Amino acid sequence: MKMDLKCLCKHLARAKEEEAVSTANCNPYLLERVLRPLMRQETVLLKDVDFGQFDVEDIQEITGYYESLEMQGRKLMQLVGAFANLEPVACKTRRFC
Amino acid sequence: MAFDIDPCIFEFLSVAKDLYDCDLLDKTLKYIGNMEVCEDWYSIAWEGIVNVFKQFRHYYKEETETDTMVFCDPVITGFYQLCFFYEAKSGISRDNNPFRWEGESAVYQCFHLDAYDYEVLLYDGTWGRPRMVILSGEEFCGHQELPRVLAEVKDTLESYCRKLKAAIVTEKPVAALPEYAEKEAA
Numbered sequence: 001m002k003m004d005l006k007c008l009c010k011h012l013a014r015a016k017e018e019e020a021v022s023t024a025n026c027n028p029y030l031l032e033r034v035l036r037p038l039m040r041q042e043t044v045l046l047k048d049v050d051f052g053q054f055d056v057e058d059i060q061e062i063t064g065y066y067e068s069l070e071m072q073g074r075k076l077m078q079l080v081g082a083f084a085n086l087e088p089v090a091c092k093t094r095r096f097c
Numbered sequence: 098m099a100f101d102i103d104p105c106i107f108e109f110l111s112v113a114k115d116l117y118d119c120d121l122l123d124k125t126l127k128y129i130g131n132m133e134v135c136e137d138w139y140s141i142a143w144e145g146i147v148n149v150f151k152q153f154r155h156y157y158k159e160e161t162e163t164d165t166m167v168f169c170d171p172v173i174t175g176f177y178q179l180c181f182f183y184e185a186k187s188g189i190s191r192d193n194n195p196f197r198w199e200g201e202s203a204v205y206q207c208f209h210l211d212a213y214d215y216e217v218l219l220y221d222g223t224w225g226r227p228r229m230v231i232l233s234g235e236e237f238c239g240h241q242e243l244p245r246v247l248a249e250v251k252d253t254l255e256s257y258c259r260k261l262k263a264a265i266v267t268e269k270p271v272a273a274l275p276e277y278a279e280k281e282a283a
Contacts, residue, residue: 030110034134056233059107
């Protein structure tokens with residue numbers, strides 16, 4: 001596998017910043033007060049969760065969101081792993097004096 | 098951001114939400130204290146199971162890996178006492194008491210669990226105390242649904258107690274339910 005880092009940087013700079021998985025159907029309370037703190041490995045106490053802020057269906061929705069996010073995360077980590085395993089190759093032509 | 102959240106955390110949230118919807122969460126929190134949102138949904142489900150009815154006993158038979166859960170509560174006792182009272186007052190047998198078997202059927206219908214290897218039995222107190230018993234084998238995996246189902250059972254029995262009280266007061270027993278009268282006559 002060959003990787004042109006210059007080209008990659010150019011594409012990354014041009015890319016629009018957007019969410020990997022849409023949060024449109026996610027309950028904002030569950031997302032911000034429960035899931036994201038858990039993903040930051042923070043402690044969420046049961047007594048601090050306001051269960052009146054969401055329905056059972058919202059839990060299913062947030063589960064689906066997390067699973068998709070996890071899948072995207074795995075793909076990204078695979079890509080990072082592939083990049084990390086690349087052997088650097090010297091340029092064939094002289095680039096500076 | 099970590100992508101290693103145990104999927105059981107979502108199960109935990111579902112069980113806790115069920116407890117909240119059944120007004121059981123505060124009662125459960127008294128026993129489990131400052132529990133974290135974690136993957137241990139079984140503990141919270143179990144606390145829910147224990148706290149729906151007034152009395153709960155659990156037995157485990159190691160040889161057969163069978164669980165026996167016994168629930169006693171004033172609502173179960175009340176339901177059967179009212180059934181006996183209604184039968185005595187209207188002069189019908191227990192088999193022909195529509196409230197008894199409709200009520201019992203309604204209870205059994207609450208157990209629409211996404212699981213198998215279990216059995217639910219209701220005892221009217223002819224032998225021992227009125228009680229509900231759940232027998233479950235090693236393959237039973239419906240514990241997370243049980244607190245909600247048990248709360249439904251309690252509501253169902255409360256509703257049948259109200260119906261029985263009304264029927265006893267108005268003294269219109271068999272006539273109000275012709276299909277049972279026909280069966281009895283046949």
